[in-house]
Amino acid sequence: MKRVFVSLFAAALALIFCGCLKPVSLDAYGYVITVAIDKGKEKEYYFTFALQRELGGENIDSEGGATALACEGDTIFEAVSELEGNVPYSLNFSRAHFIIMSRELAREGALCDFVMTSFDSLKIRPSALLVISEKGAGEFAGGLYSNNDANITKLQTALALDKEKTGMVSVNSISRLIEYNAAGCGDFCSAYGVYDDEIITDAEQKKSESEGENPLKDVETGDRVGGLKSRIVGAAIFSGWKMTGVLSREETMYLNIALGEFENGNVTVYPNGENEATVLLAFVKRSVSIDPFAKGAIPAKVTIELAASPHLKDPGITEEELDDYISNELERVVSQRIEEVFLKCREAGSDAMRFGTHAVKRFSAARAWEEYGWKERLDLLEPVFEVTIVNTDKYYSEDMQ
Amino acid sequence: MRMNEGRIGVTGAAALTSAAMITNGLFALDPEFAYAEGNSAYIALPLSAIVSLFAALALFASMKRSNSADLYGHLETSLGRYGALAASICIMAAFMYCAAEPMIAFLRVLHRLVYDGVSYASILFFVFPMVVYAAWKGLETLSRSAIVLFAVMLASFAAAILAAAPDLEAYRLYPIMGDGSGHFAFLTAAQTLAFLPPLAAAAVNMKGMNGVRSAQKAALYASVVSAAVVGAAELALSAIYPYKVLSGLLMPLYRINFLSLSQSYLIRLDKLYITVWLGVCMLSSAYMVFSASHLFARCFGQKDVTPAAASFSLILLGILLISVKGGRAFLSETHRALVRFGWIGMIVPVAAASLLRPGKAGRKA
Numbered sequence: 001m002k003r004v005f006v007s008l009f010a011a012a013l014a015l016i017f018c019g020c021l022k023p024v025s026l027d028a029y030g031y032v033i034t035v036a037i038d039k040g041k042e043k044e045y046y047f048t049f050a051l052q053r054e055l056g057g058e059n060i061d062s063e064g065g066a067t068a069l070a071c072e073g074d075t076i077f078e079a080v081s082e083l084e085g086n087v088p089y090s091l092n093f094s095r096a097h098f099i100i101m102s103r104e105l106a107r108e109g110a111l112c113d114f115v116m117t118s119f120d121s122l123k124i125r126p127s128a129l130l131v132i133s134e135k136g137a138g139e140f141a142g143g144l145y146s147n148n149d150a151n152i153t154k155l156q157t158a159l160a161l162d163k164e165k166t167g168m169v170s171v172n173s174i175s176r177l178i179e180y181n182a183a184g185c186g187d188f189c190s191a192y193g194v195y196d197d198e199i200i201t202d203a204e205q206k207k208s209e210s211e212g213e214n215p216l217k218d219v220e221t222g223d224r225v226g227g228l229k230s231r232i233v234g235a236a237i238f239s240g241w242k243m244t245g246v247l248s249r250e251e252t253m254y255l256n257i258a259l260g261e262f263e264n265g266n267v268t269v270y271p272n273g274e275n276e277a278t279v280l281l282a283f284v285k286r287s288v289s290i291d292p293f294a295k296g297a298i299p300a301k302v303t304i305e306l307a308a309s310p311h312l313k314d315p316g317i318t319e320e321e322l323d324d325y326i327s328n329e330l331e332r333v334v335s336q337r338i339e340e341v342f343l344k345c346r347e348a349g350s351d352a353m354r355f356g357t358h359a360v361k362r363f364s365a366a367r368a369w370e371e372y373g374w375k376e377r378l379d380l381l382e383p384v385f386e387v388t389i390v391n392t393d394k395y396y397s398e399d400m401q
Numbered sequence: 402m403r404m405n406e407g408r409i410g411v412t413g414a415a416a417l418t419s420a421a422m423i424t425n426g427l428f429a430l431d432p433e434f435a436y437a438e439g440n441s442a443y444i445a446l447p448l449s450a451i452v453s454l455f456a457a458l459a460l461f462a463s464m465k466r467s468n469s470a471d472l473y474g475h476l477e478t479s480l481g482r483y484g485a486l487a488a489s490i491c492i493m494a495a496f497m498y499c500a501a502e503p504m505i506a507f508l509r510v511l512h513r514l515v516y517d518g519v520s521y522a523s524i525l526f527f528v529f530p531m532v533v534y535a536a537w538k539g540l541e542t543l544s545r546s547a548i549v550l551f552a553v554m555l556a557s558f559a560a561a562i563l564a565a566a567p568d569l570e571a572y573r574l575y576p577i578m579g580d581g582s583g584h585f586a587f588l589t590a591a592q593t594l595a596f597l598p599p600l601a602a603a604a605v606n607m608k609g610m611n612g613v614r615s616a617q618k619a620a621l622y623a624s625v626v627s628a629a630v631v632g633a634a635e636l637a638l639s640a641i642y643p644y645k646v647l648s649g650l651l652m653p654l655y656r657i658n659f660l661s662l663s664q665s666y667l668i669r670l671d672k673l674y675i676t677v678w679l680g681v682c683m684l685s686s687a688y689m690v691f692s693a694s695h696l697f698a699r700c701f702g703q704k705d706v707t708p709a710a711a712s713f714s715l716i717l718l719g720i721l722l723i724s725v726k727g728g729r730a731f732l733s734e735t736h737r738a739l740v741r742f743g744w745i746g747m748i749v750p751v752a753a754a755s756l757l758r759p760g761k762a763g764r765k766a
Contacts, residue, residue: 183643
């Protein structure tokens, strides 16, 4: 009898343990994929939340993509509670992949307010990517989902892949922003995007086709066709929580090279001053040495090794000319461009090249590092960039011979 | 006699002791104390586990000399009736601290980061019955569950750290031992409150562990494994978060997979990991409650451990209810003092029992 009782008791406990606390069915949640923040008219902020739309039948307008909810509020909580009163589900932020903020707000340092108050409370994962939008963040978010993609969360992965292939994108999560501001040994840079209404999306082409028009008529007129209306045009650089500057895509590539976050990319060169050629670059290694205790200027040396693979483009250039250019000139050009990017960042008060992460290694006590005040000494930093480029095609062909 | 000890082997005893040591070391760590002045936790915590092992080995050696059946018997022969009572009260308090502290951390994390809109009390009453049940069932149930859960826990730690591996950066470890030697020594000493009670619990439950030699072996294996696991986990955490971020994070181990940009099944398993860790935490708390009850029963000559187990479970429930509500200044001050100086209350009776020569009763035995 006792065994039966104990077994029943154990089974009851096991059942209780397997249950749910405050169970909510999946369709009772609206999963917010993107949070876009603009300046409000009547209240402080204007929030746009993009939710993944369910796949729905034949209609091209309901193939997927995003449903947008937008509302003004002094805080995100105010906007969420107002919106939740008007929709038949609760907003769930645990799958938020993008945080988009307008440049205007980012320059005012509004990110600090947003990140510090909302992340844990709304259960937003700090792996969410930050994108600064040149104009309206809501408009930029709309452009991201203008293709009605079946899975809009893949866009985050697409950005990471773009960085891997071209090196011209800065892909950093909010966790890095929090880290650099807490640790004080570097500054954040994020993707910087624009909304381009002129771009003809796949969805618009499909619509043209369904209306009996030639879907490729736009190609013939020379318009920009395909892809999304929102695109990444460079990187936003920060000083602490405030955005202080913008880098172009090319400058972002040199920043990534200096940071050691570059994998592959290409540069256009003019070996004889007229004819153009493309050189593919691949990252090999990088080392940084810095002496934060030097009197006066703080010397630093960044040694970067890249592998180059030339691709002839113009018949006016000979292979020897291109080899010669890579061996003698390209190294100088790349190091000069990196230095220019460094100066641009420093002018913006940003340690986007994160020399602080190397300077901190020279300190033996946390208190000494905090008292040192790295950011205040950024103007004293005088780095030297030494770039070595190995022409891998030449090396392989010589090796083969 | 109903002491619910049964008989457990060295593997079961080591798994149970190690589960409790790892739970206390990793999940009950006060981030503000450990990281605010710099980070040396990845060295201090494993070192603390080894220091605790030496203290426990000294205790076991002394117990061998006194030929005592368990810790209370040894305390009585070494310190006399009243001395043993006073030492037992300190040790029971340490056991209850180790039962409550990781549970409080888990309740906070579950409330803030896992369950939407669910109160502390609901979560507490969801997990608490299993702690009471396991403590009431006794040592054999605890050790068998530990053998199963321990392997799963190690696998989940490994998976969580491996998934976070692309985000590890060496510069975050700097300044190495940046909190200074004074704070490092203080942290090492203070963390013995997390590691020594589970080892002392092995001495309390020595009869169920088949004598002093088996208990000593279990303590040795448990300490080495715990030092390695806690050290590896803390090192990974330190390479993912700089000390300034760590000092403000509640249970950073749960969050290490929140940072990765890549999407994979391994990355999104955090809810599964926390369920496993919560299971181990419940087991650890139950073990501490059972050990406190066992010591209490021995102190007051009770032949049945279950009334004491019920009482200590109620005490634990009270501590958890008061702590998770929080908000009172005196509570946080008391907690602050316990985290920093509570170890003295544990180390003094253990040291006294190890160093003092057995009295007449002991010599006769």
